[in-house]
Amino acid sequence: MLFTDNTFEKFEKDLVSKFIKEEIPFILIHNQSDIISLDEAKADELRDRYKSDLLEFSCSMLNDEDQERAVAELTSLIVKNINSSAILEKGMFEDLVVAGDLVVLVCPIDSEAPEGRLILPQVNAIRDLLDRNCIPVVVQPSELKSFLERSSILPKLVVTDSQAFDKVSEIVPKEIPLTGFSVILARCKGDFESYLKGTPAIDTLKNGDRVLVLESCSHHSTCDDIGRVKLPRLLKKRTGVNLEFDVVAGLDEIPMSIDNYSIVIQCGGCMITHRQLHNRLKPAITAGIPVSNYGMSLAYCMGIYERAVKIFISK
């Protein structure tokens, strides 16, 4: 939060109030201090009122050495105040695996997959398993059956892209736990208890009910098709009733007051922080509206919800 000339009036105060309300970390920086230096009484008042770090800063008239020191100080304050990031706070496989476990990750490669790469939750999963000294085996759905038949090592767990839930569920023997990337994400960065409570409300949806689909990607999203096409189709098939859908992307405004919706379904949120996801869902949860997420809703509609959440419920 930059300010200059010791000016901290209504605009600055309103902005900081918003940061505090939304739980967004901030630091105060008095810039252009080479022109007007920070008033010490003002500084004490701000530090006292906002319990925030406050830095005197200037880009001009600093020699190289001073500039390096100023930038280092600024950087360290930023790092200190970021207490959350898009990286998961809770590891994806925490409490689910032990070192040496083999975990099969089913990653269909379709037209939505980024060129030459994998989507973020898949990469996050591989990395988290390596961090735990586990052995991720990555397969397309077409190779899954053959691998399971040929492998002498029983997987501790199979994780699939939620879109392949039904196909994969038929292939993986019942004694091997199965879940989805999106369900794992829901556990480590969503409001998992609320999702568990909210997802079965799919079966209570009535004709004409309105469904709010929240897609958190700010950029062009590969989940587009899930939220706009697959999820609506499966929900209509499962419930057998006509539903109205509002799909809201990024941080766009929700078109109606939240109590017009009978259920809110949130994407995995791989690109956003735990706090952003939490704040996005808060109005619905506060209003007592059932909430779910993409993967859990897909699993529910495909009739394999119990299996997909089993390993988390027994914890």
Add this chain to the structure above:
Amino acid sequence: MLFTDNTFEKFEKDLVSKFIKEEIPFILIHNQSDIISLDEAKADELRDRYKSDLLEFSCSMLNDEDQERAVAELTSLIVKNINSSAILEKGMFEDLVVAGDLVVLVCPIDSEAPEGRLILPQVNAIRDLLDRNCIPVVVQPSELKSFLERSSILPKLVVTDSQAFDKVSEIVPKEIPLTGFSVILARCKGDFESYLKGTPAIDTLKNGDRVLVLESCSHHSTCDDIGRVKLPRLLKKRTGVNLEFDVVAGLDEIPMSIDNYSIVIQCGGCMITHRQLHNRLKPAITAGIPVSNYGMSLAYCMGIYERAVKIFISK
């Protein structure tokens, strides 16, 4: 290449000549066409001289529909003219595997690994294997031995981070082919034949010889430590002579004339295009100076070069 007001003089001509010389794809865009529209005679002359696409463009005074059409046209011309990208032109595992093959990827997770993710060549490798309906098994070096002992499926190939070459080479049975990510990258985007010819020149280095290390990352690089510390240390150990090293990052200028160097060692170049890599090495190759790359040099110094390049030579 933007120009306005039908002005295509020395500056513009020089720039386009440079593009042509460096084999950089370009299109010509006459901007601000709402102020001065493109002269048709001029347009024909430019199209004829440069054999290039030429687009008349303006950001102002376009209604929504025209703007959408203009942006679509611009986008399609850009896409049409990009004939190269950081994505590999030749797939990493082309000619090396067939569908159903199990390939073990050894990915040590150390302090250099990006938080929560994997480095790009590892992700590229997993994706390329999935595209070929193969089964990538990802392991840390500590799990490799146990996995190979327990697995009933013989890997078609083991690929390791070059830094773990010696350790991994001891663990992988001699009958299983072994290579490095960096060697694979060298084959698909480096000047592989030149590397094969140049790498053994390591053994001809003499006291006081100068080594040029080229690191292509433009951002803070995780290969920093390899180019600046590990490679110099291993080269000195292997050759037993004193060598002088110049490490050049990104597109920084090379401190001396190229014929002052006895060998040039290039990084894998995961972040740059084939063309950029090729152009960077051209002066050395033209001057007849031996060239190699990080992974192949590391393998050579560790005494496992023959094994690491074997699968490529038999092709």
